Amino acid sequence: MSDIELLKADNNDFEEVLDLIDLVFNSFKFETMLPAQYKEKNFMSGTNYIVKENGKIVASVGAYPVDYNVCGDNLRASGITAVAVHSRNRLNGYMKKLMEMALADMRDDNVDLSFLYGERQRYEYFGYTPCGVRLEYYCNKHNIQHYFKDKLNANIMLKEADKKDTELFDEINKIYSSKRVYVVRPRERFIDIMSTWENKTLAVYNDDRFIGYISTSKDLDSICEFFIDDVNLSCDVINAYLEKFDRYDVTISIFPYETELCTYLSKFTGTVTIKDDSNLNIINYKNILNSFLKLKCEYTKIPDGAITFNIRDTGNITITINNNIPSVMFTDEKADAVLTPLEASKLFFSPLSAYSLGPIERNAFAHNLFPIPLFVRRLDRS
Numbered sequence: 001m002s003d004i005e006l007l008k009a010d011n012n013d014f015e016e017v018l019d020l021i022d023l024v025f026n027s028f029k030f031e032t033m034l035p036a037q038y039k040e041k042n043f044m045s046g047t048n049y050i051v052k053e054n055g056k057i058v059a060s061v062g063a064y065p066v067d068y069n070v071c072g073d074n075l076r077a078s079g080i081t082a083v084a085v086h087s088r089n090r091l092n093g094y095m096k097k098l099m100e101m102a103l104a105d106m107r108d109d110n111v112d113l114s115f116l117y118g119e120r121q122r123y124e125y126f127g128y129t130p131c132g133v134r135l136e137y138y139c140n141k142h143n144i145q146h147y148f149k150d151k152l153n154a155n156i157m158l159k160e161a162d163k164k165d166t167e168l169f170d171e172i173n174k175i176y177s178s179k180r181v182y183v184v185r186p187r188e189r190f191i192d193i194m195s196t197w198e199n200k201t202l203a204v205y206n207d208d209r210f211i212g213y214i215s216t217s218k219d220l221d222s223i224c225e226f227f228i229d230d231v232n233l234s235c236d237v238i239n240a241y242l243e244k245f246d247r248y249d250v251t252i253s254i255f256p257y258e259t260e261l262c263t264y265l266s267k268f269t270g271t272v273t274i275k276d277d278s279n280l281n282i283i284n285y286k287n288i289l290n291s292f293l294k295l296k297c298e299y300t301k302i303p304d305g306a307i308t309f310n311i312r313d314t315g316n317i318t319i320t321i322n323n324n325i326p327s328v329m330f331t332d333e334k335a336d337a338v339l340t341p342l343e344a345s346k347l348f349f350s351p352l353s354a355y356s357l358g359p360i361e362r363n364a365f366a367h368n369l370f371p372i373p374l375f376v377r378r379l380d381r382s
Contacts, residue, residue, distance in 0.1 A: 006097055009045070010045040021082040036192040039192060059095065066380065073294070081382040111284070114128070131348075134277040136222075136253050136274075141239075141248055152235070156237055194379065214237070275351065310335035311341060350371055
């Protein structure tokens, strides 16, 4: 009979955890793909939930805590990663048990939000569902040539950031953490975070003056962070990128609050696609709604109004806007709609809420309120 233990991995378990997840995800090498979590120096005791059978690790779920700064509010979040069960030990319910352990700890630790990559139906059992809002702009050489013709700035230069250049990465971190919304990336792990999914960091220069950076995928087909100090140089930077890597096209991901960049990219890019951002699990609706409504009210005017929802296992929550200032409170008010947690997440945060609001379709205030621009950047999703 097997001796089964469910516990949290400590630093002594690092190599065995790494061996298991590399085996299960045989196309991944986690030290390379997710160095901020699975380089030995970054491995955090207590952040991987494991099952041991007769002393050997046969299942693991990573749950990594992060601080999420939204309009000055400090939210607590947790990224689920590397959900792995050895092929010989499946159908024992180990994944379910470890996910439940991780979520129980999140609730005890007052975590507001959790996120992960994975199949929708697999993780909806645990409260995760596709939502959040991300915009993907597609741009090719013809889009640029026909719109800008001979007006491009030839002095834009891109250089891949050398991981040994800590001063440059400190400057990049300053730019990143100056945004209204950002997951805190500790300095000691910042360079490894920028290498998540084997992304490349490119420093951007104009006449040899450092003006920002972009983060691009390993295969160079997409840009997930695009931060320069003059939005009017965006096309010049994209053109320099296509020239540098001899590419015909690229996609650029941004988020609704980046309104100036949205407007500029819309002038010349070929198409824009609005997508669910990630699989998100809202653990504290009050905090998440309040902070991301603050963000929305910074870039748009929402008419005054109030609406109340009953969310199963959470209670009644009233959302109020007064003079473009949001308030989210628990209440005894009668609910305008009764929702499951998954329904609430989709209604509040899905891009589809711009077109369909289900039980509150005829509520004019709700049409101005939703969707709320929740998101987590790619490099913070492990």
